[in-house]
Amino acid sequence: MPEPLLELQNVTKVFGGGLLSTSKPIVALDDYSLIIDDIPARITPIAGESGSGKTTLANLVLGYLSPTSGRILYRGVDLNAMNSQQRLAYRREVQAVFQDPYEVYNPFYRVQHVFDMVVRNFRLGLNQQERRDRIEEALNLVGLRGEEILEKYPHQLSGGQRQRVMVARAYMLRPRLIVADEPVSAVDASLRAMILDIMLNLRDEHHISFLYITHDLSTAYQIGDDMHVLFQGTTVEKGDTAGIIDNPKHPYVQQLIGSIPVPDPEIKWDTNIHLPSEEEMRAKYARGCRFYPRCPSAMDVCRQERPPLFHVDEDHETACFLYDTVVAE
Amino acid sequence: MSADLAVGSALDIPTDRRKVLEVDRLRVQYETPRGSVKAVDDVSFYLKEQENLGLVGESGCGKTTTAMAILQMVQSPGRIVGGQVRINGKELVGISEGELRKYRWSELSLIPQGAMNSLNPVIRIKEQMADALLAHRPMNRKELKAWILKRFNDVGLPERVYNMYPHELSGGMKQRVCIAMSILLNPSVIIADEPTSALDVVVQRVVAQTIMEVKERLGVSMIMIGHDMGLQAQMVDRVAVMYAGHLVEIGPVKNMFKSPLHPYTQLLIEAIPSIAEKKPLKVSEGLTHDLRHTPKGCIFQFRCPYVHDTCKEITPSLEYVAPDHFVACHRVSS
Structure with missing residues (x-):
């Protein structure tokens, strides 16, 4: 088997709970594992609501945080054990596109500066002409032209343009993996399609994989390959994106998908849902399933044990005892 | 509908229910050192009793400014430069702050963005x-x-x-x-500015249900600003579509989703991401002109696939096409 591009092995990240801290530690990511293959390039959506740990995951993969326990391997090398050469390669090959295209620019510099910084920091060693060509190529890829963008200041660009410049910047480094943290949620609906289209193009034509972090299942559905759905730091369901969305198994994922407003006035939400009070939701069950307090089909076993992932279909797993053949009998 | 009817005639057409709120040729400008930005340009519409009206459009199209103008809360450097806003027949534009205070909360209230x-x-x-x-x-x-x-x-x-x-x-x-x-x-009218954005989908659904229940029980009329077309489909009775400060189409929600008339509305509907089918992504550019220098003729001409000579000369006015349905497009009116 070929070596995976990125591998997370039982990664746990705990915030707080230090020696002097009075508040309880927060487990943002709990015994989480993920594999992204090198070839073929894939778009892996990581879906979940706020607090599910998806941004923590992005920060871990980008090396901004280190795991409390577990290992993150890039091409088989632990991020914490890389030598400087490996680290530089990793920094170049794993790029990020963030949620808010308004906050990632320094408002005092022209757009050209973004690209100059890339060339300088990664010592691409290009001469003037090569540099210009490389920038132009990257911009063309995202449907922009250098002459209309580079001399402008960030505030003169639209949100869609800014986000595309960020993708172009990432592409210039010829990355293998782009961690895209909600890249389209701050962009207007009519412009989202363009960014998503660029992501598909990068995957198919340039073999760049994406870790696509989102709360929006409809965009994941349009471009995703293998999806992970997170709930409070654990994977509740994973597998083929379309398979999960068309036929969700976990009660949480069912509720999540049932809550997406259908863009058709003829199809209204059928039932009212009810959430338990805050206290009940926050009550942590030290053992057992984290969805227990909200689950409509909770069983006794759910309070006793943490459900592992059960196979429900080919390329479709879910962490719910409803699908445990032993319990079901 | 003949073209010689005055602009703003949309308000004169009788409706099945009483009009609670009437916005008549409203114009709001933001003054900048390099010219004024027409944030809301000649917008006219009405809101009927117990109606839930959605107001949609991309960011910067003037939806929030329209809402703020209705509430008489436009912040400097913006100001209302023309038009009228009437609630239950009473004029709001130009009255004193003391008078306004009587209407706020009791006749007209706001659920702010990022509540x-x-x-x-x-x-x-x-x-x-x-x-x-x-x-x-x-x-x-x-x-x-x-x-x-x-x-x-x-x-x-x-x-x-x-x-x-x-x-x-x-x-x-x-x-x-x-x-x-x-x-x-x-109040008789509630304006909700993206009331559920920044909430998780499940919570969003619960809050949306709450708003609907409250609206039914109190019989209040609502304007719901948003950009999530799915949520609009679930919640509103009519949808108003704004583009670059202009109201381009307003109509019953079913018509708007099934057979949108204005090319921009069509674009918006096609761009809705779906979880029912994988469809080829519809790619489009954003706002294409500087709002300080609005083009002559139709505001949508640079992005419109059906643009012809008339569109570059004459600004289409909002015309009646069906009960409660109006559109500003030469293609429809000719």
């Missing part, structure tokens, strides 16, 4: 609500508490919230507090 950040963090919920209430209706402490708790009950908030500070509440609960505040004095 989670609109509560004062150092004041208890009960005091924030009492402020608005006492300004309109002097009452003793006991009556006050009963009044507020009744509103809590309407939106499904537990009583203990009464004594809490905003930071003790989740996003969904803060949003409910804002909804409870908006219905405190039983």
